[in-house]
Each structure stands twice: as structure tokens, then as C-alpha cells.
Amino acid sequence: MTDETAQSFPRLNEPAPAFDAPTTDGRKTLEDYKGKWLILFSHPADFTPVCTTEFIAFAKRQDDFAALGAELLGLSIDSHYSHIAWMLNIKEKFGVEIGFPIIADLNMKVAQSYGMIQPGASDTAAVRATFIIDPEGVLRAMVYYPMNAGRSVDEIHRLLVALQTADENKCAMPENWKPGDPVIVPTPATPEAALARSGEGYDTVDWYFSTREL
Template identity: 40%
Template sequence: MSLQLGQIAPDFDQESTDGPIRFHEWLGESWGLLFSHPKNFTPVCTTELGEVARLKPEWDKRNVKPLGLSVDPLESHAEWAKDIAETQGHALNFPLLADADKRVANLYGMIHPDSDPSVTVRAVFLIDPAKRIRLILIYPPSAGRNFAEILRAVDSVQTGDRLKVSTPVNWEPGKPAIISPALTDEQAKEHFPQGWRELRPYLRMVELAD
């Protein structure tokens, strides 16, 4: 199944380290970050899961629920969790799906046969409270993810939704954003009474006041 931005994220039921999860129900009114790992007891995955656990205050601040996935059984997850806590200094504080039958992995297109038919790629799906997919990132099994960049991308998407802006290259919170070209100047004045800097009619930079 080929998923695209804007689609409703497929719902599913699967076992996890926190018990059975019905995905849409579990998300509730939160954002979700569904991310996959090739398999248990692999070095890159171990560092990533420790980092996601360390970042719990950042996910909470953004109303994001992380949900990991590995195509190994639940018993194996429990043993791996011990290694993660001991080597990374942060115990798992979010669920890890036990997708041994690969139902979720196949539903989300996380297995790329021409790369490796036996494991999942490092996929990332950002899902909003309306259950729509807002961001998709795909990494090869060997490349560790940059979760600082993933947090930045979450900030960009959420800021865009809230303030009707886009974000320019290398944007970070606190930096100027771009007023949506869909807004006329008159509409922009209502949203941005602080004014903006017009580089071109289609490129209006605004300091965010929130």
C-alpha cells in the first residue's frame, strides 16, 4: 500500500509493550509519531529508542505520542528494553509495537523488497489529530534518524496549521516565517497586524508574535 500526505492513516490493532493498541483510539486527540525499526537488538535502533525516550518532555509539549514498531515478538521486546535502558540511560516510556506478523509494516509500506525483504526500513509517519498523514520520512536500515530534525519538522507543521504560514529553509522556532500565498494582503493584515517584509509579492516574511 502506497501512502501519501493528506490521507487518513490506516487504523490497526496490534500488540505492544503497553498492551493491545487500537491505533486511532489510542491517538485520541493527540498527534502521533509512528516510526519503525528493522529488528530488535540492532545497534542503531537501540540508540534511536533511547533518544525518543529521552525526548519525552519535548513530545509532551507538542502533544505528540510516539509509537515504535519492530517486526519481532513481544517477549523479545521486553529483553531489548533492558538493553536500551542500560546502554542509553533512558528506559522506554512509550509503546513499541510487536509486529511479528508484519500486518502494520505491510499496511504502511515499511518493507521495501528491493532494499531488504526481511526487515522494515526506518519509516517515520507524523499523523495529526484528524488522523491524516502530514509527514513521511524514509531512511535505509543503516542510517540513524536525526530526531532533532524530526522535532523541527513537527514544529513547522504545527506552526503552519496554527498561524497560516509556511516555513523557509532551515527554519527553527523563533525565526521569521512565510505568509501563505493563499492569503491576500488584506487577509494577511487581519492575521498579522504586526506587518511583514515583502521581498516579492509571493514572498512575504513575517515575525511570529505568539
């Protein structure tokens, strides 16, 4: 991979790539979402079965994301009119209204800047990528799925809750953490702090592994 190719992919904890693109709800820019969390997710194509299940799942959880101060924004390489037709089809055939905008990225500009186009999967379709961007426009998480396996919207929601809780409480989250579970205390940074850890009141297995309740 060349340096030029590597730089085309976004990186965690750095500013998310800016965009200015047409959507089913007018033009949207990254700046429009400043002050909110943004869940930006791509799909390979409109009117495809796996993508349809994903969009239905996102639509059903939209209020749950909104309760966390997060907006949803979809993207594919399809046209604006294809998006509209697909949204209407989902409402007619599945009884679910898509209440979030979808970027029409025919020139692949947004998809390229976010590394959504991966030649090993397709040269003309965006892979199933999900990006969580914080209120300051910083990319905090990204998850890629293959063309033939749908993503878990429940996991994306769980991840957002974990990120927000970690920020608020200055801690880390263990595997599959959910609200109510213990969190991981930051590891001591000096030998002296490591020796003192056992007496700090945490549930300590060893100096590097301590948990606490929130």
C-alpha cells in the same frame, strides 16, 4: 509500479492506515491516539546498534514530544518478548528507560499498510520510517531513512513544531525553520492580490515571496 502497489503506501493529508496491534503496553489502535499527535516510527530489528541509538534518542526526547501533545509509538517485525528483552537491555547497558510502547508486528500487517517493507532494502525488516499523524488521524508527514543511517530525532521534533505552528498561524515554513524565525506568507492567488502584496506590510522580496514575524 502497479495501481495496487501504489495504494499500499500511505499518502500525505489523507487518513493514516488504521491499525490494531499488540504492543509492550497492551493492544493499541490508531483510534487510541485520536485527539493527540502521534509519532509512529519503525526500525529494522531489536538488538541492533543503529536502532538502539535511535530508541535512546527518542526516549530522551519523550517529554519534549509530550509537551507538544504528541505520543511516541515504535514498531518492528520482532516479537513482543524480543521487544521486552531489548528494552530491559537498553536500561541495563545504557541507563535509559524506554517509556513508550513498541508494536510487535510479526505478521507485518502494520508495516505493509504503512509502506515500511521495501524489497530494495529488505523483505523481512521494516526500513527506518517515521510518520507524523495529527489529532484527527490524518497523515501529515513521513520520512524514510536507509538501513545504515540513523534518523535525526531533533529533526522530527522540529518538523512537528513546524507543522503545529503552520496550522495555528496559516503560514508556511522556510528551510530549517525554528521557533523565532520569520514564516512565509501564503502566495497571492490572483494578479490583483499580487500587485497589492508590496503594500501589505510584510517583508516582501517579490510578490510571490513575503515573510513575517509571528
